[in-house]
Amino acid sequence: MPHDHHDHPHTDLPSEPSLRVKALESLLLQKQLINRDALDEIIDTYQNKIGPQNGAKLVAMAWTDQSLKQALLDDPMPVLQQLGFYGRQGEHMKIVENTDDLHNLVVCTLCSCYPWPLLGIPPSWYKSDAYRARAVREPRKVLSEFGVDLPQATKVRVWDSTAEIRYLVLPQRPAGTEGWDIPQLQKIVTRNAMIGTEILPPQNGTLESGEA
Amino acid sequence: MKRPHDMGGDQTDTPVRSEPLEHADGVFDQPWHADALALTLACGALGQWNLDISRHARECLAPEDYRTFTYYEKWIAALADLLVERGVISQMELSGETPPAQSDLSSRALKPSEVAAVLSRGGPTNRDTDTSPAFSIDDSVLTRDAGNKLVAGGHTRLPSYAAQKIGRIVAHHGAHVFPDAHAHGLGEMPQHLYSVAFKAIDLWPDVANSEDKVILDLWEPYLGVPV
Numbered sequence A: 001m002p003h004d005h006h007d008h009p010h011t012d013l014p015s016e017p018s019l020r021v022k023a024l025e026s027l028l029l030q031k032q033l034i035n036r037d038a039l040d041e042i043i044d045t046y047q048n049k050i051g052p053q054n055g056a057k058l059v060a061m062a063w064t065d066q067s068l069k070q071a072l073l074d075d076p077m078p079v080l081q082q083l084g085f086y087g088r089q090g091e092h093m094k095i096v097e098n099t100d101d102l103h104n105l106v107v108c109t110l111c112s113c114y115p116w117p118l119l120g121i122p123p124s125w126y127k128s129d130a131y132r133a134r135a136v137r138e139p140r141k142v143l144s145e146f147g148v149d150l151p152q153a154t155k156v157r158v159w160d161s162t163a164e165i166r167y168l169v170l171p172q173r174p175a176g177t178e179g180w181d182i183p184q185l186q187k188i189v190t191r192n193a194m195i196g197t198e199i200l201p202p203q204n205g206t207l208e209s210g211e212a
Numbered sequence B: 001m002k003r004p005h006d007m008g009g010d011q012t013d014t015p016v017r018s019e020p021l022e023h024a025d026g027v028f029d030q031p032w033h034a035d036a037l038a039l040t041l042a043c044g045a046l047g048q049w050n051l052d053i054s055r056h057a058r059e060c061l062a063p064e065d066y067r068t069f070t071y072y073e074k075w076i077a078a079l080a081d082l083l084v085e086r087g088v089i090s091q092m093e094l095s096g097e098t099p100p101a102q103s104d105l106s107s108r109a110l111k112p113s114e115v116a117a118v119l120s121r122g123g124p125t126n127r128d129t130d131t132s133p134a135f136s137i138d139d140s141v142l143t144r145d146a147g148n149k150l151v152a153g154g155h156t157r158l159p160s161y162a163a164q165k166i167g168r169i170v171a172h173h174g175a176h177v178f179p180d181a182h183a184h185g186l187g188e189m190p191q192h193l194y195s196v197a198f199k200a201i202d203l204w205p206d207v208a209n210s211e212d213k214v215i216l217d218l219w220e221p222y223l224g225v226p227v
Helices: A017-030 A038-049 A050-063 A066-072 A076-083 A127-133 A139-145 A181-190 A191-195 B031-044 B053-057 B064-068 B071-085 B091-095 B104-107 B111-120
Strands: A092-097 A102-106 A155-160 A165-170 B140-143 B166-176 B193-201 B213-217
Touching: A017 B031, A017 B071, A017 B091, A038 B031, A038 B111, A050 A066, A050 A191, A066 A076, A066 A165, A076 A092, A092 A102, A092 A155, A092 B213, A102 A139, A102 A165, A127 A139, A139 B053, A139 B166, A139 B193, A165 A191, A191 B071, A191 B104, A191 B213, B031 B053, B031 B071, B053 B071, B140 B193
Parallel strands: A092 A165, A102 A155, A155 B213
Antiparallel strands: B140 B166, B166 B193, B193 B213
16 A cells, blocks of 8 residues: 555654654764755745745836836746746746736645745745635635635636746735835735735825835 | 645635734744755755655655645655655664665765755756647637546646636646656656636636636646537
């Protein structure tokens, strides 16, 4: 029986998850198959260098440059390569635009596919069984749990990331941001808005750069 | 039989809770989560498997484990299983019955100076092909039943909820590595990849809005012509 529990080598590891990781790491270090500094470099990359700030900058740029926005919607890869927003789990990006008529939502029902170079590592809820099960079946109900209540006139498009195409939602630019520059705009673009579980609220228009 | 990872459309009332605001920007909830991710990526760099094999290893966890393990527990369990299956470590080493032996692969261990390049290089899956796509934009297609047709019980990326459903081609992405083959040592076997839009009303009995759609990226072997 190929899926019998006792056939799985991992059952030889400690049951406490943090000890299990430590045990495996320790063995691999002794066999010189990993390098602890390299692990720390990977962690530092996704903790501090690659995250939703990349996607937020891209969205702010798209909001302020119509031709860039069109290029991103048509074929984003050349632009992303140029901006350095390319890499693992972002090799084949598609940007989908929210409008008054259309709301996009991204999920991976089979695992946890997510556009790493633009959003970093996915949040826990994105990887949860509940989100993976429900986003495709009852997206409006899921959205309402995030405080997004869509009018019936707005159509929903749920993108299930079943291949290596990765999706980023281009949120609508909120009212009250007229005349803002890219650094101001990128501060109000949230990770959830780029997954599709948030609609960016109107701004009061009096915010100064750095105080958002 | 549907496996636990194939959960799209499963009926549950569990709320999807956004994390509390104070954790909104936290990348890893626990330090060992970060270690689990880093270990997985570093071991991937040893070159003993590909992403499809790695996904399949997680799917092959015992159903009970898949359902009860947290996210990174699945990763670490699947990683341990893969390392043993591929002979990178032995079960005896893992259980502590024998001391760690020297490995021929140690020269391939990921170095700190290589991390940035490895992560930014990625692994594109598009491939050249001599075959013409069987479908065009706006074509109506019928998905086949779910399940790997090359390897019984093998890896596939056609979710059960979208099997034997009628959809419409909305994009063609050229040929991409075919996971159903690639996860099982059968080579890349590139196949045309399409985005296929399904009306929500064609997938689910109770739909909040008949204009809503679900779009999936599906390889040509998953698709047929509706009768």
